[in-house]
Amino acid sequence: MSDPTPTYATLDAWIAAEAIPFTLDDPASFNAAVDAVISSLGDAVALLGFGEALHGGEALLRFRNRLFQRLVEAHGYRAIAIESSFPRSRLVDDFVAGRGPTSYDEVRDAGFSHDFGRLEANRELVEWMRDYNTDPSHAVMIAFSGFDSPTEATGTDSPRQLLAFALAYLAAIDPALAQAHRERIEPLLGQDAAWENPAAMLDPTQAIGLSPAATTLRIETEELISEMHARRPELVAQSGWSRYAEAVHHASAARQMLNYHAELARSSDDRVSNLLGLRDAMMADNLASMVARERGRGKVFAFAHNAHLQRGPISMRYGDDVFAWQPAGAHLAAMLGPAYAAIGSAVGVSAANGIGQPEPGTLESLLTAAPGPARLIPTHRGAGLPATDLAALPTRSASARNGSYFPLTPRSLADFNWLAVFDETGYARRATPLP
Numbered sequence: 001m002s003d004p005t006p007t008y009a010t011l012d013a014w015i016a017a018e019a020i021p022f023t024l025d026d027p028a029s030f031n032a033a034v035d036a037v038i039s040s041l042g043d044a045v046a047l048l049g050f051g052e053a054l055h056g057g058e059a060l061l062r063f064r065n066r067l068f069q070r071l072v073e074a075h076g077y078r079a080i081a082i083e084s085s086f087p088r089s090r091l092v093d094d095f096v097a098g099r100g101p102t103s104y105d106e107v108r109d110a111g112f113s114h115d116f117g118r119l120e121a122n123r124e125l126v127e128w129m130r131d132y133n134t135d136p137s138h139a140v141m142i143a144f145s146g147f148d149s150p151t152e153a154t155g156t157d158s159p160r161q162l163l164a165f166a167l168a169y170l171a172a173i174d175p176a177l178a179q180a181h182r183e184r185i186e187p188l189l190g191q192d193a194a195w196e197n198p199a200a201m202l203d204p205t206q207a208i209g210l211s212p213a214a215t216t217l218r219i220e221t222e223e224l225i226s227e228m229h230a231r232r233p234e235l236v237a238q239s240g241w242s243r244y245a246e247a248v249h250h251a252s253a254a255r256q257m258l259n260y261h262a263e264l265a266r267s268s269d270d271r272v273s274n275l276l277g278l279r280d281a282m283m284a285d286n287l288a289s290m291v292a293r294e295r296g297r298g299k300v301f302a303f304a305h306n307a308h309l310q311r312g313p314i315s316m317r318y319g320d321d322v323f324a325w326q327p328a329g330a331h332l333a334a335m336l337g338p339a340y341a342a343i344g345s346a347v348g349v350s351a352a353n354g355i356g357q358p359e360p361g362t363l364e365s366l367l368t369a370a371p372g373p374a375r376l377i378p379t380h381r382g383a384g385l386p387a388t389d390l391a392a393l394p395t396r397s398a399s400a401r402n403g404s405y406f407p408l409t410p411r412s413l414a415d416f417n418w419l420a421v422f423d424e425t426g427y428a429r430r431a432t433p434l435p
Contacts, residue, residue, distance in 0.1 A: 005384040011366055011393075014385055019370040019377045019421075024062055033376050034070045037418055040378060041341045046299050047291050048077070049329065049342035051306035051416070054353060054405035056432070059374070059425035060345055061121035064303050069128065071301055072142055078298025079143040079290060080125070083305060085113035086253065086286045087161045089146030096129045096144045113148060120429040140297060145290055147302065147328075149253075149282035151260060151275075158195035159217075159261075162254035166224060169247035173238050181224050188217040200264050204271065209261030218258045225251045242293060249289045256282045276314075277325035283308060284331030291336065304328070307406060309342045310415035329415070343376075344416035346408050352427035353434065354401030362396040363408040367421040374422045379413040401434045402427075 008014040022033040041048070050067060052060040071077035092111035094100040101107050104127055108117035116122055126144065133141045150157035163185055170178035190213060200207035208214055228235065228248050236244045260278045263271065283304070291300050307314055309329040316323050332340040348368035349357055358364035367377065382390065390410040399405035412419070427434060 005380050007384045008386065010386060011389050015366060015370050015377065019367070019375040021371040021375045023373055024059070024066060030066060031070055031074070034067060035074065037343070037376055037378075038071070038075050041417060042338075044338045045341045046295070046339040047287060047302060047332065047336060047341075048299065049302040049304070049309035049332075049340070050420070051304060051309040051342060051344045053306055053345045053347055053408075054350075054355075054399065054402050055305065056119075056402065056404070056428045056434075057345075057347060057350070057353065057422075057425040058121075058428045059347070059422045060420075061119065061428055063345075063374070063420060063422075065121060065125050065128070068125070068301050068303075071299070072132065076298050077142075077301050078140055079145065079294050079300045080129075080303065081145045081147040081287055081290055081300060082116070082122075082303045083114075083148050083283075083308060084116050084146035085148055085150040085157070086146045086282075087150055087157070087165070087250070088113060089144060090165075092126060092146075093144045096126060097133060097141060098130065113146070113150060114152060115432055118430045142298075143294070145286075147283050147286040147290065147304075149257065149260065149279045149286075151279050155196045155198040155201065156260060156264065157257070158189065158192040159221075159254040159257040160189050160192060160195075162250045162257060163189070163221065163224075166228070166247045166251035166254070169239070169243065169250075170228075173235060177227070181220070181227075184220050185217065185224070188213045188220065195261065204265050204267045207261065207265035209258065209263070210265040214258065214261060214265075218255070218262070221251065221255045221258060225255060245289070245293065249285075253282065253286070256285070272321070273323045273325050276323060280308060280325060280328045281331055283328035284335065287328065287332060288335050291339070305404065305406075306344050306412075306416075310344065310412070311342070312411055312415045341417045342415070343418045343420055344408075344412055345420045345422070346412075347405075347425050348421075348423045350399075350402075350425045350427070352401075353405060353425070354399045355405060356397065356400075358396040359394060362394050363410075363412070364396050364421070367419070368423050370421075372421075372423045374420065377419050377421065379416055379419060381417065382410075382414040385413065 020033045020036055022029040050064055068080050088111055091107045095107045104123050129142055167178050167182050194208050197206055263274050287302055294300050308327050310327055311329050311333045314325055314327050346364050348364055349355055393410050395409055396407045
């Protein structure tokens, strides 16, 4: 029987009673804090997310690396997925597993999207994973994946790589069947540059997702998925379930990418919200697939922006426009139930990121007043906390330099199981320079 949720008369009382201070430079305090978090979440969790309050926060990335190491060494986690391109990440996983590439520099650019491979913290993470896997005392290897759809604000990938993976799988089992699909699919793909035209992000007339060839390709992709489903018993018998499921997932991801390209080509008031919603739905499907793949091996740790991992809907203002959609965390909460848990993050100050002192009375001000320099605190999903105090909380000022920074709101407490709160953070080495 689970312990009842404690009730607090004030937010200060909640913070004083439950905040767990730690420092990244003290392994004992750090490990004890992490162990307390994992114990509170229970054994049902199969996917634990850690959200970053902004992209490029040095302390957040260091925390992520140390957290994953502790999860692997003490809590049965065997895979990490980060907010980077799903199809590209296979190259990084090959490096981590000791296959193919022999140095990080060989995967730094091709294996990541968003230039994330150039982050020094990602190099440290991936090289630690490779070293872990080469240690013969570790009976189970750990795996790396991206879970972002291959989409960015400056362009969207061609579906070629995803379809090529599914066709290569079929070719290894039934070359004639694979060739029949290939002959219908490849002429429809055309040139990758047409799919990846950055002008299409702002101008739907520049997008090709509703062209006759793209529309036919969507049908052919459905035919490919349908045939793989219909022939599932014989395909699984020859390749095993894991390889079959991976191939089907790539084909399904290609279908989602084609739907995304089709939305790019439409003119509507909801176009941007729909695109953002499709991206997060793809992210959730990628993570759910990874959880299914790792079942029996271990648990999965996911890292992305807070906004992608939160349970509640997103509403974001950009100029005069307001965009609203359901993030990956909301999908995962619906798909996995108690098997999904998430830790959000917050920062007090960051001169490098243009974040000043939090205004008095804001959540960041209250939380950073607790002993630190960092602390973990259970949110209880808002339960047991004074509703009147929560409703009156002001929201702190945003960043003057880093547009990816979102302050906490009262809703953040319902969106996350725990918060990791840092007094300050720098800007990560080798990250894209800030204005």
